[in-house]
Amino acid sequence: MTTVTDQDHATDEPRVASGAERACTTQIDFARAGRVTPQMQAVAQAEQLDVEDVRQAVACGRVAIPANIHHAALAPAGVGSLLDGRPLSTKVNVNLGISGDKADEAQEWRKVDVALELGADAIMDLSNSGKTESFRRRLIERAPAMIGTVPMYDALGYLEKALIHITAQDFLDVVRKHAEDGVDFVTVHAGMNRRVIDSFKETGRLTNIVSRGGSLIFAWMEATGNENPFYEHYDEVLDILHAHDVTISIGDAMRPGSTYDATDAGQIAELIEIGKLTQRAWDAGVQVMVEGPGHMALDEIAANMKFQKRLCHDAPFYGLGPLVCDIAPGYDHITAAIGGAVAASAGADFLCYVTPAEHLRLPDAQDVREGLVATKIAAHAADIAKGVAHARDRDNRMSDARRRVAWDEMFSLALDPVRAREYFESAPPATEGTCTMCGAMCAMRTVNQLMDDNVVDLGL
């Protein structure tokens, strides 16, 4: 095992090993060559794990460290689990970006502020209106979080062409542009090929295709009669991603958009293709994450996590929900958090947040706060359940502060300190060392008095 210096990273130059050693560009290249990078060291330190265990997991694709060579501000994070099954902490992503119907760049920066304030591990810039380059580049310059994109969303604006006139090579140019700009991971819906489309058409669905990128590719395939360009030209996509160490997040264009469609032929047919594409990416030295459903009833989630991992060779799994019922618009951060907690405790490594605005409108900054905290709760609850190293430490410190009724300490340990303080200060208690929930009958205070002084002053 050798160590790679910082000079090999965070630079615009390709990371190429000297001498007779195989040229290394990506984290998986370095890991396979037995070389520890600063990114692997950072992940090991953050997760309190042995760096050699992290290196081995990266070499086998079990852990991805999305870290574009151009993203100098990045604080690297790992997604996945070690070879012995020990999981890294579950990561959380925030979606934002300038949308055509509500192109308000200032609002999107407020969302970035909320995401960074609350410790989002990743931000996906889903901008799809006009020239998106300046927002994306500024975000990459500024954010220590992993940055992801869906180049397909950007294709129409970047290329300034109608969908029907876009060529397969045009799509690849958009991917290349995002890679050159410093994006750490890209969602590419390469798995929805002709075989999958045939399966979908044959069996039908209640909600058809609900993936935005998937629906655009489907429309392009139907209009041109061609194969999915990201499937047909997958090797070229991998070459582009490898050159900049962009992790491919293989999108699930056929994710179920309703609990009725979950675990159906379309979803499984695509997953089988994604498993094959996962292996091809690893063979090309490209790091991989695999995306997953969607909407799904609670009792199907654990089994889905198992065969998702099985079919995709234990690649890190990036869950989009799943939303566990379909009738809660306005509260879908809760339906997604319930599903996310179950999914992550059963093997999902990375959760995409869902906000209360899901299915209804573009989220505002407050929606981002609500959605991110809900998803962080799901991720943390799962981390406790699946035994992530030291996951319980903060909970134990919070419980200790609660027993001592140490309010400032409680606020500082809260996932959302601002919200916790606002609630407490909105109703000052009459009895010091309590809150208005129980007032003078505060159980903590009563038992503390008994334990400390053997007297009880209920003040009644």
Ligand code: SF4
């Ligand atoms: S008053 Fe009740 S809710 Fe408030 S700190 Fe005491 S025990 Fe907890």
